[in-house]
Amino acid sequence: MIKIIAVLCSLASPTNCHEQIVTTSDFAEVSLQSCLMGAPQLADWMNQHPTERLAAWRCVIGQQVRRGI
Template sequence: MALVFLVCLIASPDTCKEERFSFAFDPVSDLGCMMGAQPRMAEWTNTHPGWRVARWRCVPDGMDETRTI
């Protein structure tokens, strides 16, 4: 299971990119991913000032990253 989140620059909201985090332990259920999402996104946000998480989702690991969030 992987956490995929869309992050956007606070100063330029139209500038966005997708970040992906694969959980180290498998298998992770949908619920496990959802529970692990908040701390992971908070950690990412703390280390990337000026960015905000716009959207996020949990997907099966290896799923095509081009799919719209």
């Protein structure tokens, strides 16, 4: 399974950022190519979270590897 890990920043406090897995069971199976291109599902997910800004994303196959921000 490919997971999309997003770096999200608060619009109210732009330096307040965190990582979050944005792929869920609601998403169709995400291909690596789709993930690398930004996955249309990511835009839909962001529309549902208007208080955050997408700063970056990465694609992870299998287990999530947590990175410091």
